[in-house]
Every structure is written in structure tokens, then in C-alpha cells.
Amino acid sequence: MNEIERVIQLLSRLPGLGPRSARRAALHMINRRESLMQPLAQALKDAGEAIKICGTCGNLDTADPCGVCSNPARDGTILCVVEQVADLWALERTASFKGRYHVLGGVLSAIDGVGPEDLNISALVERCSGEVKEVILATNLTVEGQTTAHYIIERLEPTGVAVTRLAHGVPVGGELDYLDDGTLSAALQARRALG
Numbered sequence: 001m002n003e004i005e006r007v008i009q010l011l012s013r014l015p016g017l018g019p020r021s022a023r024r025a026a027l028h029m030i031n032r033r034e035s036l037m038q039p040l041a042q043a044l045k046d047a048g049e050a051i052k053i054c055g056t057c058g059n060l061d062t063a064d065p066c067g068v069c070s071n072p073a074r075d076g077t078i079l080c081v082v083e084q085v086a087d088l089w090a091l092e093r094t095a096s097f098k099g100r101y102h103v104l105g106g107v108l109s110a111i112d113g114v115g116p117e118d119l120n121i122s123a124l125v126e127r128c129s130g131e132v133k134e135v136i137l138a139t140n141l142t143v144e145g146q147t148t149a150h151y152i153i154e155r156l157e158p159t160g161v162a163v164t165r166l167a168h169g170v171p172v173g174g175e176l177d178y179l180d181d182g183t184l185s186a187a188l189q190a191r192r193a194l195g
Contacts, residue, residue, distance in 0.1 A: 004030070056127075058103030058120050060085050068092075068100060075099045077133040081124060081152065083107055083140060091138065099136075102127065107144040108151055119148070121155060128159040138166045141186070 001009070004026065012022035029037040053059075054066035061067055068074060068088075078099030082088050088101045104119045116122075128135065135156060139145035153163050169187025170179060179187075 057088075057101045058085070058105060059088055059101060073098075076131050078136065079124070079127065079132050079134070080136045080138050082138045083145065083148075087138060087140075099134075102135075104139075104148065107139060107142070107148040109144045116151060116155075121152060124152065125155050125159065128156055128161045132161055134162045134164060136164050136166065141168055141182070 007026045007029075008019070008022045011017055011025050012019045014022075017025065029040065050062045051060055052062065052064045054061055054064055054069055056065045056069040059066040059068060063070065075098050079102050080088075080091060080097055080099055081102045081104060082091065083104050083106060085103055088103055091097050091101075102120065102124050104121065104124075106114055106119055108114055108116065108119070124135075135152075137149045137152060139149045149165065156163055167190055169183060169190050170176070176184065
């Protein structure tokens with residue numbers, strides 16, 4: 001396999017890039033070697049050497065503890081539990097949450113052979129024995145996400161920590177006619193009083 005084919009093959013492993021998109025991306029980079037390909041290669045090398053997994057929450061950063069965990073302005077009494085780092089980053093983009101996070105590293109899945117010992121759940125329970133007063137479960141609304149949330153609720157019950165869940169239902173700007181039955185059902189069940 002020559003170098004061009006290797007680049008295409010590696011790019012095609014990225015989410016959202018199939019072989020055709022990988023070929024286009026590779027060609028684009030090759031045509032811009034000095035301004036794009038070489039700086040990108042160096043940035044990937046540097047990132048590979050510098051990025052660490054936060055020993056406290058599981059986030060990715062160049063420092064351990066990460067910037068969120070080491071920020072004294074963040075509220076350490078509230079933890080938001082997410083499945084993956086991408087979920088943490090999505091919540092951070094909103095700039096709405098001022099607490100700290102806990103990344104599970106996946107969800108419980110009997111089919112995939114993922115049990116509680118494969119996730120970062122024991123560390124969550126341990127963190128809740130300290131200053132944490134509330135845990136917000138932000139797992140996805142899939143069967144596996146719901147199963148994981150219920151398991152965490154059971155594990156946290158002895159700690160006395162309040163456990164809440166992200167609201168779910170009709171999205172802002174959503175039209176009822178375009179929503180699936182599960183979303184509409186969840187929205188009806190999670191309704192609240194106005195005023």
C-alpha cells in the first residue's frame with residue numbers, strides 16, 4: 001500500500017467519512033501540503049503526546065485534573081453524569097452548566113458485554129461520598145442509557161445525594177408533526193405547570 005492509499009484508509013476510519021469522502025479529504029490535504037497537511041500532522045502528533053484523561057472526571061485535556069475540575073469557579077456540589085466526553089463537550093458549548101462532570105465511558109449493554117465494572121460508576125459513587133449534593137443524569141434516552149441511569153440511581157441511593165435527570169421532550173423550535181412518538185410521549189409525561 002502506498003502513502004496516499006494509507007492516508008485514505010486511515011481517514012476513512014473517522015466517523016462520518018466513508019472511502020469517497022476520505023479520498024476527497026486526502027486529495028485536498030495533499031494539494032495543500034505546506035499550509036494544511038504538514039501542520040495537521042504536527043498538531044495530531046503534539047495532541048497525541050499531550051492529551052491526558054482526567055483522573056477525576058474522565059474528560060480529555062492536556063492537564064490532569066482537567067480545566068473543568070481544577071476551575072475553582074465551578075460548583076463542586078453538582079455533578080452532571082454523561083456517557084462520553086463528546087456529551088460533556090456538547091453541554092459545555094451551551095455555557096449553561098456551572099457544576100462539574102463525570103464521564104462514564106459508555107453505557108451498560110448486555111449485548112456488547114459492557115457491565116458496571118467496565119464503566120466509571122464506582123468512581124462516581126466514591127465522588128458522591130464527599131461534597132456532592134446533586135447528580136444530574138444526562139445519559140441518552142436509549143434503552144441502554146435508561147438502563148444505565150436506573151442502575152446509577154440504585155447505586156447512589158445509599159449516599160443520600162439528590163439524583164435528577166435532564167428534561168426531555170419537545171425541542172425548542174420543534175414542530176409536533178415532525179416528532180417521533182417516543183419524544184411526544186416523554187414530553188407529555190414531563191409536562192409542568194405554567195406561571
